[in-house]
Amino acid sequence: DTEVTQTPKHLVMGMTNKKSLKCEQHMGHRAMYWYKQKAKKPPELMFVYSYEKLSINESVPSRFSPECPNSSLLNLHLHALQPEDSALYLCASSQGGSRYGYTFGSGTRLTVV
Amino acid sequence: GESVGLHLPTLSVQEGDNSIINCAYSNSASDYFIWYKQESGKGPQFIIDIRSNMDKRQGQRVTVLLNKTVKHLSLQIAATQPGDSAVYFCAEWNTGNQYYFGTGTSLTVIP
Numbered sequence: 296d297t298e299v300t301q302t303p304k305h306l307v308m309g310m311t312n313k314k315s316l317k318c319e320q321h322m323g324h325r326a327m328y329w330y331k332q333k334a335k336k337p338p339e340l341m342f343v344y345s346y347e348k349l350s351i352n353e354s355v356p357s358r359f360s361p362e363c364p365n366s367s368l369l370n371l372h373l374h375a376l377q378p379e380d381s382a383l384y385l386c387a388s389s390q391g392g393s394r395y396g397y398t399f400g401s402g403t404r405l406t407v408v
Numbered sequence: 409g410e411s412v413g414l415h416l417p418t419l420s421v422q423e424g425d426n427s428i429i430n431c432a433y434s435n436s437a438s439d440y441f442i443w444y445k446q447e448s449g450k451g452p453q454f455i456i457d458i459r460s461n462m463d464k465r466q467g468q469r470v471t472v473l474l475n476k477t478v479k480h481l482s483l484q485i486a487a488t489q490p491g492d493s494a495v496y497f498c499a500e501w502n503t504g505n506q507y508y509f510g511t512g513t514s515l516t517v518i519p
Binding site: 299335336337338339340343351385387396397398399400401402 | 417442449450451452453454457495497506507509510511512514
């Protein structure tokens with residue numbers, strides 16, 4: 296299995312809702328990442344987990360809460376989001392934080408109404 | 409066809425022509441670079457990489473050139489095909505232990 300699987304593919308949520316994005320990989324990668332991508336912009340790093348521990352938080356607002364239950368799973372819990380948080384949320388994984396390329400999932404298209 | 413990244417974020421080429429996508433990077437300490445292709449509705453996909461101790465690397469129909477003197481990276485696609493239509497990002501890896509993505513160039517191949 297050489298894929299990163301993200302669910303759901305699309306999500307519409309209200310500003311008072313709580314939802315979660317899920318990411319799964321079975322490549323044995325020990326680093327996992329959340330990126331946010333606005334339309335026609337490059338991906339922006341949000342969080343990095345290395346060996347199931349949060350190693351980088353790029354000053355992301357607390358309404359985004361990451362969780363890494365085990366080495367194959369990564370969640371992003373969402374609460375009280377704003378319309379400007381609407382974006383494509385990408386998950387990626389790599390060999391232990393290796394520079395040698397990330398494998399990206401197809402993303403979750405999030406719309407906050 | 410050729411782009412210069414920030415100044416020409418879109419590039420249109422005829423099918424069969426060669427494409428050149430350019431990227432300027434900012435950190436002279438960056439020692440590894442990757443080109444990603446992102447098709448509509450998908451995540452970025454690895455195309456080719458190059459280390460800072462190299463100035464050229466070739467793959468299948470793609471070549472990456474690195475000019476460290478002027479901090480410039482380019483991606484050349486030979487015999488461009490409709491399936492090459494996508495947004496292309498360069499990404500640099502530096503001492504911050506993370507990738508920084510360039511602005512991106514949207515390539516459209518005209519049949």
